[in-house]
Amino acid sequence: MTWSPVRRTHVVLAVLAASAHSVVAMPASGPRPLPTGWTSPALPNGSGEVASDGEAASFPLELVLASPPDDNCSAATVIPAAPQTDFQSTAGATTEGTDPTPPCGNGSEAKTVWYRFTAPASGGALTVDTFGSDYDTILSAWSGVCGQFTAWPGGCNDDFGTSQSQISVPVPGGQTLYLMVSAYFGDGGSLVLHIYFNPNSGDVSGLRVGKAAGGDLTLAWNPSCQGSDTDYEVYRGVIGSWTSHTPSICSTGGATTTTVTPPASAQSYYLVVARNATYEGSYGRDRAGVERPPSVAPCLTRALGGCPPQCAHGKCATGAALDAACDACAAQVCAVDPFCCQLAWDSTCVSEVRTVCRSLICAGSWGTCAHGLCETGGALRAECDNPPLTPSCVTAICSADGFCCSNLWDSTCVSVIGTVCGMNCD
Numbered sequence: 001m002t003w004s005p006v007r008r009t010h011v012v013l014a015v016l017a018a019s020a021h022s023v024v025a026m027p028a029s030g031p032r033p034l035p036t037g038w039t040s041p042a043l044p045n046g047s048g049e050v051a052s053d054g055e056a057a058s059f060p061l062e063l064v065l066a067s068p069p070d071d072n073c074s075a076a077t078v079i080p081a082a083p084q085t086d087f088q089s090t091a092g093a094t095t096e097g098t099d100p101t102p103p104c105g106n107g108s109e110a111k112t113v114w115y116r117f118t119a120p121a122s123g124g125a126l127t128v129d130t131f132g133s134d135y136d137t138i139l140s141a142w143s144g145v146c147g148q149f150t151a152w153p154g155g156c157n158d159d160f161g162t163s164q165s166q167i168s169v170p171v172p173g174g175q176t177l178y179l180m181v182s183a184y185f186g187d188g189g190s191l192v193l194h195i196y197f198n199p200n201s202g203d204v205s206g207l208r209v210g211k212a213a214g215g216d217l218t219l220a221w222n223p224s225c226q227g228s229d230t231d232y233e234v235y236r237g238v239i240g241s242w243t244s245h246t247p248s249i250c251s252t253g254g255a256t257t258t259t260v261t262p263p264a265s266a267q268s269y270y271l272v273v274a275r276n277a278t279y280e281g282s283y284g285r286d287r288a289g290v291e292r293p294p295s296v297a298p299c300l301t302r303a304l305g306g307c308p309p310q311c312a313h314g315k316c317a318t319g320a321a322l323d324a325a326c327d328a329c330a331a332q333v334c335a336v337d338p339f340c341c342q343l344a345w346d347s348t349c350v351s352e353v354r355t356v357c358r359s360l361i362c363a364g365s366w367g368t369c370a371h372g373l374c375e376t377g378g379a380l381r382a383e384c385d386n387p388p389l390t391p392s393c394v395t396a397i398c399s400a401d402g403f404c405c406s407n408l409w410d411s412t413c414v415s416v417i418g419t420v421c422g423m424n425c426d
């Protein structure tokens, strides 16, 4: 390359606006117009500039490649949903000091670029590959936050058949994973990244059985709690042998009702299982809350997605079963009384907020007191909470601080419920 010796002339670097990933040098003896469709970025100080010293007719041209926008972990490209395909050049990517070492291949941290994916509530299987890239990639998945990562189990691959990579890992609902692509030989190049996600399958509830003509039975059920489930399977087993179920219908065509003809020779039980394009879900749980085993010859591979937490009401109100994830106290209650999280949150469950969680938050703990012990208000009367509390928490607090029973039940009175009574207001 021959240059006109012009002192302190800057070579114009241009970036193709559409990709923002490729940097090309344009020989120039001064600023010159850019071709149509090209733009010049705001170049960082020093980088991307080549100055002639006015002496040489030619000199080495040093190009600085622009780094891709997701070069750094903190600027990871967010994958909003799967499937997705992303294309970019990683030739200008760099290594951050906090880049983790991939636990596969040669552990290269060169030319790293980053992606971030959060699994849908159903959970499922995340599959990512770099097929179609033109360099030797290493793909690794990480949980945690930038700089403090833990390698995701099974989430690293160097070569999957070719020098490109593929991982396929189970991911719980709501889990965020970071994906790092690095270059085995430190070169980078044109990266093609494919992301797929197969959701787990959810639960079916509310199975109802009716009689139909000719001894047939009609089965009906509520739609799966997972929107990604679009179909249902029916399994049948022999009553008394509670794990004998085998496929009866592998697809109801999406319908939430079907008709079955029971065999005359044995009494049968039926299980309805939600499914999506890839997986089938729960066969239901037995009375002990244990997931029933799948059929020995299932219609589909099983992947349990569960359902979002059922938190339709507070723990002080009766109603539908609560999910242990709704509330720390609900988790404590259900640990000793599974009924509360499986069938219904009845008055026993509400009373267990006091007896199990030792919380005075529910009205049942107030006895004949004018207001809750956890609320400020007028002075309370000794023994007003006795029953149900023995000994009376109000009496104990007023013995220590008479103001609470003679003047006001103020925030000080509330604040000693833990220390004086060993109870709480959670």
Ligand SMILES: [Ca+2]
Pocket (backbone or CB within 6 Å): 070, 071, 072, 073, 093, 094, 095, 096, 111, 112, 113
């Ligand atoms: Ca990087």
Ligand SMILES: [Ca+2]
Pocket (backbone or CB within 6 Å): 105, 136, 137, 138, 157, 158, 159, 160, 162, 163, 164, 165, 184
């Ligand atoms: Ca590789």
